[in-house]
Amino acid sequence: MVFLTPIFLLGLLAALIPIAIHLIRREKPPKVMFSTIRFLKKTSKKLVLFQQLQQIALLLLRAAVIVLLVIAFARPLFNQSVARLVDADPQSAVILLDVSMSMRYGDTFERAREEALDIIGRMGGGDEVALVTFSDSAQLVRELDTDIASVRALINEVDAPGYGSTRFYPNLRLADQLLETAQFDNRAVYLISDFQDTGMQDADESWKLAPGIALTTIDVGEVESVNLALTDVRSPEQLLEDAAEQQILARVRSTGTVYRDAGEVSLSINGQMVDRVQVDLGERSEEVVTFSSLFEAEGTYTGEVRVSGDGYSDDNAFYFTVDVLPKIRVLVVNGEASENWFDDEGHWFGLAVGGTDASPFDLQSVESSQLSAAALRQSDVAVLLNVGDLTNGQADAITTYVEQGGSLLIAPGDRVEPEVFNRQFAEITPASLQRPTGRIDDYLVIADYDRRHPVLRPLVGDWTARFEGHWPMQARDDAAVLMQFDNTEPALVERDYGQGKVMLFASTLDLEWNNLALQGLYLPFVHETLRHLVQTDVRQRAYAVGDTINLDTQGSAASVSARNPSGSDIRLVDNAVFTATTPGFVTATIDGNEARYAVNFLPEESNLARVAPATLYDAVINPDTSPIQSREVQTAQMIEELERPQRMWWYILVAVMLLILAEAVIANRTYR
Amino acid sequence: MSESLNFLDPSVLSGLSNLELRARTVVEGFLSGLHKSPNRGFSVEFNDYRHYQRGDDMRHVDWKLYARSDKFYIKQYEDETNVRVVILLDVSASMDYTSGSVSKLNYGITLASALAYFIMRQRDAVGLITFDDEVQEYIPAKCRQPHLMRILRTLAHVESGNKTNAVKPLSDLAASLHKKSMVILISDLLDDEERVINTLQNLRGMGNDVIAFHLMDEAELKFPFNEASEFVDMENQETYITSPAAIREAYLENLNEYLSFCKKKCQRSGVDYCLLNTSEPLDEALSAYMTKRARSF
Numbered sequence: 009m010v011f012l013t014p015i016f017l018l019g020l021l022a023a024l025i026p027i028a029i030h031l032i033r034r035e036k037p038p039k040v041m042f043s044t045i046r047f048l049k050k051t052s053k054k055l056v057l058f059q060q061l062q063q064i065a066l067l068l069l070r071a072a073v074i075v076l077l078v079i080a081f082a083r084p085l086f087n088q089s090v091a092r093l094v095d096a097d098p099q100s101a102v103i104l105l106d107v108s109m110s111m112r113y114g115d116t117f118e119r120a121r122e123e124a125l126d127i128i129g130r131m132g133g134g135d136e137v138a139l140v141t142f143s144d145s146a147q148l149v150r151e152l153d154t155d156i157a158s159v160r161a162l163i164n165e166v167d168a169p170g171y172g173s174t175r176f177y178p179n180l181r182l183a184d185q186l187l188e189t190a191q192f193d194n195r196a197v198y199l200i201s202d203f204q205d206t207g208m209q210d211a212d213e214s215w216k217l218a219p220g221i222a223l224t225t226i227d228v229g230e231v232e233s234v235n236l237a238l239t240d241v242r243s244p245e246q247l248l249e250d251a252a253e254q255q256i257l258a259r260v261r262s263t264g265t266v267y268r269d270a271g272e273v274s275l276s277i278n279g280q281m282v283d284r285v286q287v288d289l290g291e292r293s294e295e296v297v298t299f300s301s302l303f304e305a306e307g308t309y310t311g312e313v314r315v316s317g318d319g320y321s322d323d324n325a326f327y328f329t330v331d332v333l334p335k336i337r338v339l340v341v342n343g344e345a346s347e348n349w350f351d352d353e354g355h356w357f358g359l360a361v362g363g364t365d366a367s368p369f370d371l372q373s374v375e376s377s378q379l380s381a382a383a384l385r386q387s388d389v390a391v392l393l394n395v396g397d398l399t400n401g402q403a404d405a406i407t408t409y410v411e412q413g414g415s416l417l418i419a420p421g422d423r424v425e426p427e428v429f430n431r432q433f434a435e436i437t438p439a440s441l442q443r444p445t446g447r448i449d450d451y452l453v454i455a456d457y458d459r460r461h462p463v464l465r466p467l468v469g470d471w472t473a474r475f476e477g478h479w480p481m482q483a484r485d486d487a488a489v490l491m492q493f494d495n496t497e498p499a500l501v502e503r504d505y506g507q508g509k510v511m512l513f514a515s516t517l518d519l520e521w522n523n524l525a526l527q528g529l530y531l532p533f534v535h536e537t538l539r540h541l542v543q544t545d546v547r548q549r550a551y552a553v554g555d556t557i558n559l560d561t562q563g564s565a566a567s568v569s570a571r572n573p574s575g576s577d578i579r580l581v582d583n584a585v586f587t588a589t590t591p592g593f594v595t596a597t598i599d600g601n602e603a604r605y606a607v608n609f610l611p612e613e614s615n616l617a618r619v620a621p622a623t624l625y626d627a628v629i630n631p632d633t634s635p636i637q638s639r640e641v642q643t644a645q646m647i648e649e650l651e652r653p654q655r656m657w658w659y660i661l662v663a664v665m666l667l668i669l670a671e672a673v674i675a676n677r678t679y680r
Numbered sequence: 681m682s683e684s685l686n687f688l689d690p691s692v693l694s695g696l697s698n699l700e701l702r703a704r705t706v707v708e709g710f711l712s713g714l715h716k717s718p719n720r721g722f723s724v725e726f727n728d729y730r731h732y733q734r735g736d737d738m739r740h741v742d743w744k745l746y747a748r749s750d751k752f753y754i755k756q757y758e759d760e761t762n763v764r765v766v767i768l769l770d771v772s773a774s775m776d777y778t779s780g781s782v783s784k785l786n787y788g789i790t791l792a793s794a795l796a797y798f799i800m801r802q803r804d805a806v807g808l809i810t811f812d813d814e815v816q817e818y819i820p821a822k823c824r825q826p827h828l829m830r831i832l833r834t835l836a837h838v839e840s841g842n843k844t845n846a847v848k849p850l851s852d853l854a855a856s857l858h859k860k861s862m863v864i865l866i867s868d869l870l871d872d873e874e875r876v877i878n879t880l881q882n883l884r885g886m887g888n889d890v891i892a893f894h895l896m897d898e899a900e901l902k903f904p905f906n907e908a909s910e911f912v913d914m915e916n917q918e919t920y921i922t923s924p925a926a927i928r929e930a931y932l933e934n935l936n937e938y939l940s941f942c943k944k945k946c947q948r949s950g951v952d953y954c955l956l957n958t959s960e961p962l963d964e965a966l967s968a969y970m971t972k973r974a975r976s977f
Binding site: 041 | 938
């Protein structure tokens, strides 16, 4: 039911007038001295009771008359009757229902559902409506359909919001596209959301809704929100065993519209709480909490940082994993071993790799004659330092070793014969060695390198080493040149072979041909190169909600299964791929080996700052769209048209109301 | 006649402070309207002679003295008191009620005074008893002129008392009456009317003539109230809140039933019953007395 002039409903207060008169005049009746009351007392009790009931009935009648008069003033109409009139212009509408993570705050989503049902309730029989639930992606629940009842049922069945982020523009575009196929010219989009400010990301100021499409924004967000969020957690992803104490940093931020300055942050490792810290933000917007923890034994650790002290728990936990790996076994084949350190080819390399007890490397140095297939099998990476006297059998062993997954670093020097090298390592070498064609009077320097390569990415700086000797190399087509000298010749080349990897450095790793070993970059270069060669299959363990996770990147696993944080099985696409939907730890079993993956919410969804719906409206509404296209305005216009020619009623009803009020006053004065 | 009636108007009489004057005004005014009444003249005992004057009744000429002296002498007689009248005036609290200028008590005092004056004028003996739940004043019946003044003085100082209980004074009176008398009760009868009338019946049975003047105020008879009020009983201070408009009909029905009972009960008991509205003149009361007096003697 609707009212043509609802302002008159304020007149319901007038119903209090008879009651007030009744109550006021009820107090202290005048005393009358009378000779005797025996004839009064003999009057029937029923008569007195009837008289009291009569008074109450009269009072209620008067109040009811006033209430009915007021309602008459307000001009009630059944909604359906107005709707039928408006239905002469049926509507095509798209309901956009926000199901992003921020809608999980309090009962926001239930309010959104009620609003959607309310919109459906106002739809007429000839309208068509589509339902889209959205966050950072959209789900078309129902295309434009005139079966309003089924859309209502679908709204009731919409799942609770997930953990996606909010994006308005892509979904408004989708609604716009849906309405391109609309049956009717009267088109509208109903956007039901908490209007999180982050939803305005990816805004395209040049894009507008198509002309004629009305936009109705329905804000269901909390005006006041209290939230402490973990916007970032930094933890080591991979460590080598016996590593030093590690620091875990957590960034806590008050992101609600109401500032919260205190809370508690805790760290749990493998489900056991190891530390707890009180956070006092004071006047700052955020605080970084530092935890320390040891990860000594080999294996995968699961960690959880949790903040408490607010009213929104969905963004209070951050999950991470730490893989602790065994030390890297490095087999160094020294082609020019010497008791004099300055003549020893492996001296500087040995200092860089095994100079301290805390080294992540387990170094074994052998001469070329001692190199065997067994020694190779017991190492993760083999390094050939100026080795030029390998037998063909040893070379074959190295080739087999690489093919089966071993890694090889070669630094040839003056003992290497290029023809022999190219022959013995023809299958695995990333480049062939060339004899120098002319005399080199000047030294070379590193002129360029691949700054995106895992080895060289952290080594940004001045490569000032001077190379007075090097092997010219002809890189294979399937090899990657990672470094170049200033004469454009390759300095470092990499190639995958079989399951292994081979890197070829064009010079020595001692001071014989260059002074690289004296440079500050020498040690990190050696370390990063060895790590890279060993950890070629570093799995990504940290993901965000909405990310696609491939559990078998190489496609070689025979059996893959996964369980989500709640323990239920995950349905995999192509036997290995799925999309993360819930924060927590995903447990995968790949060929019998268990692995844990951390999935976290998107920090931006923790920011509950809101954007004014009018801002979005102004940004996307087409200037050519007449605002009267919306159903509400149409209804209001229809009501106005119905009501205007009948205002004579007002004056008649005013007169009746005054007469009745006068009657109430007079009647009380006369009969009481 | 109309002039005399004006003098009998209670509101006019209430303006006269002297009770004797008030009583005389009532009686003279009443008698002037009754100058052709056949009930006039009833002396009995010889007292003196005087010369005949034109207009004197020839029946009162002493013919024996005329035979001896050849002069007409009229025999003058000393009135003989052959009636003893006792007036009982109710002075209870309810008698103090008034809705206009004259209360029932004031009206009763005036009535009692007029009756006393009238009775004394006829050379009858008159006595007075005022009572509420007890006898307040008792003046035995006598016929001397100073006795009237005593009665009037007593009436002038009457004040309203407590609850009505007419049974006891009437019973006491019945015990003290040895000669045939006339008993006049002036009351609003807001008591146990059945017992009161039974007592009056007893007095009647003893050979006495009994007149009951039942005084009621105009408001008591018509109950003209409109506004919801808390009514306070003047005798026992009991209260009752009601809306008069709603119960007026029932009140009047109850009242008429009561008045009808009083009237019928008195008639059956041989008691003359006269309902008096205090807003109406007193001549009706005096007429009632005269009628009764003439019929009895």
